[in-house]
Amino acid sequence: MRAEQRPGENLLKSVRAFVEEEVKPSVSRLDLEDEYPQAHVDRMKELGLFGTLIPQEYGGMGLPLQDYARIIIELSRGWMSLAGILNSHFVAAWMIETFGTDHQRVGHLPRMATGEVRAAISMTEPHGGSDLQAIKTVAMREGEAFAIEGEKMWCTNGLHASLIMLLTKTDPKAVPRHKGMTTFVVEKRPGVHQQPGLEIPSLLEKLGYRGLEGTRMNWKGFRTPVSSALGGEEGIGLGFKQFMAGIEIGRINVAARAVGIALASYEAAMDWARTRTTFGKPIAEHQLIGAKLADMATRIRAAYLLTIEAARKKDAGERADLDAGAAKLFATELAEEAAFESMRIHGGAGYLQDADVARYYRDAPVLIIGEGSSEIQRIVIARRLVELAESGGSLI
Numbered sequence: 293m294r295a296e297q298r299p300g301e302n303l304l305k306s307v308r309a310f311v312e313e314e315v316k317p318s319v320s321r322l323d324l325e326d327e328y329p330q331a332h333v334d335r336m337k338e339l340g341l342f343g344t345l346i347p348q349e350y351g352g353m354g355l356p357l358q359d360y361a362r363i364i365i366e367l368s369r370g371w372m373s374l375a376g377i378l379n380s381h382f383v384a385a386w387m388i389e390t391f392g393t394d395h396q397r398v399g400h401l402p403r404m405a406t407g408e409v410r411a412a413i414s415m416t417e418p419h420g421g422s423d424l425q426a427i428k429t430v431a432m433r434e435g436e437a438f439a440i441e442g443e444k445m446w447c448t449n450g451l452h453a454s455l456i457m458l459l460t461k462t463d464p465k466a467v468p469r470h471k472g473m474t475t476f477v478v479e480k481r482p483g484v485h486q487q488p489g490l491e492i493p494s495l496l497e498k499l500g501y502r503g504l505e506g507t508r509m510n511w512k513g514f515r516t517p518v519s520s521a522l523g524g525e526e527g528i529g530l531g532f533k534q535f536m537a538g539i540e541i542g543r544i545n546v547a548a549r550a551v552g553i554a555l556a557s558y559e560a561a562m563d564w565a566r567t568r569t570t571f572g573k574p575i576a577e578h579q580l581i582g583a584k585l586a587d588m589a590t591r592i593r594a595a596y597l598l599t600i601e602a603a604r605k606k607d608a609g610e611r612a613d614l615d616a617g618a619a620k621l622f623a624t625e626l627a628e629e630a631a632f633e634s635m636r637i638h639g640g641a642g643y644l645q646d647a648d649v650a651r652y653y654r655d656a657p658v659l660i661i662g663e664g665s666s667e668i669q670r671i672v673i674a675r676r677l678v679e680l681a682e683s684g685g686s687l688i
């Protein structure tokens with residue numbers, strides 16, 4: 293599956309070298325110690341990765357999503373957490389580019405493109421993440437500012453980010469509920485747990501996806517200017533729709549991350565199966581192991597193609613909810629299965645805490661949960677399929 297020569301091909305090569313030479317030798321320690329990979333983030337800045345999707349007029353590279361997906365696959369082959377640092381950053385950047393005012397685009401995108409400003413997205417709350425219209429965090433207007441009150445949960449990059457894409461209710465009584473929801477582009481101090489109106493308690497202890505922080509956020513009267521509503525005054529009440537569109541970028545990232553983990557799992561399994569011998573031959577030559585490798589490889593290729601097709605459609609400005617949902621659903625379920633199969637092929641060696649496959653096994657499940665769980669993807673896909681059938685559209 294060699295990527296053809298594309299504008300992002302040179303960057304892809306640099307990312308591959310970065311992963312092989314810098315990420316792979318350090319990942320086990322960083323993962324086990326749950327240490328923030330500051331040196332890798334600095335290197336990612338140097339490589340220009342924080343500007344990958346940001347248009348050139350704002351200082352980014354303006355690469356298509358297809359190139360971005362390939363870069364995310366490469367990074368995740370080394371360590372999925374690094375791709376997570378980019379995910380929320382680009383969901384936020386895309387939302388600002390697409391729905392922001394000129395002032396917001398010019399004010400935020402150039403600093404985001406260099407990585408000087410890194411962004412997080414915050415929708416989920418302790419009482420739930422799938423039913424986003426049920427959020428309770430409110431933003432109440434007080435003159436030229438909004439005061440934010442509420443509790444958020446699971447904000448990836450929440451501590452290190454200096455810009456938070458925050459989903460709130462500006463009209464909690466609105467019917468339908470989504471009409472009362474507004475996104476704010478909130479600026480905060482990076483790396484601090486306390487600032488006026490915002491507390492970030494101690495970081496969440498996760499099963500996998502380590503090194504990168506997941507945070508709660510307690511908003512207690514935090515004041516943000518009216519001009520920070522995404523899209524300005526006209527964006528008030530559009531937050532839910534803005535997030536639902538932005539999350540498609542996230543779903544492509546998550547699908548690509550899943551392909552990266554599945555590929556790494558497969559490669560580790562293949563290496564092991566070719567060298568580990570039982571009953572007088574390499575285990576790859578036992579048909580039952582060969583069948584596992586064949587299934588894994590076939591499904592990885594399918595997941596890759598689904599992901600690139602979803603990215604291509606989004607690049608072309610076509611409707612991509614079905615494609616992004618299908619790619620995310622298929623690739624993430626595959627990542628979990630491939631990590632488990634790879635561990636089984638490794639036998640006891642795969643069950644050691646510091647084994648790469650053990651990390652894939654701990655990292656993969658979050659991909660099924662975040663950015664809309666598999667259950668939610670099936671709902672999105674089924675709804676779209678009914679629409680397609682009613683309009684006489686074709687599935688392929």
Ligand SMILES: Cc1cc2nc3c(=O)[nH]c(=O)nc-3n(C[C@H](O)[C@H](O)[C@H](O)COP(=O)(O)OP(=O)(O)OC[C@H]3O[C@@H](n4cnc5c(N)ncnc54)[C@H](O)[C@@H]3O)c2cc1C
Binds near residue numbers: 418419447498661
């Ligand atoms: C490591 C990690 C990082 C995350 N990062 C972020 C982030 O950066 N920003 C952010 O906003 N959120 C983030 N999340 C939150 C994530 O998006 C939510 O966990 C996810 O949306 C699911 O929400 P929930 O955990 O509240 O589960 P719930 O919504 O309570 O769902 C529980 C279960 O019920 C199922 N379910 C829900 N509704 C239905 C239905 N209608 N039909 C069938 N089944 C249903 C779900 O699939 C799930 O299995 C992160 C989560 C994790 C674990």
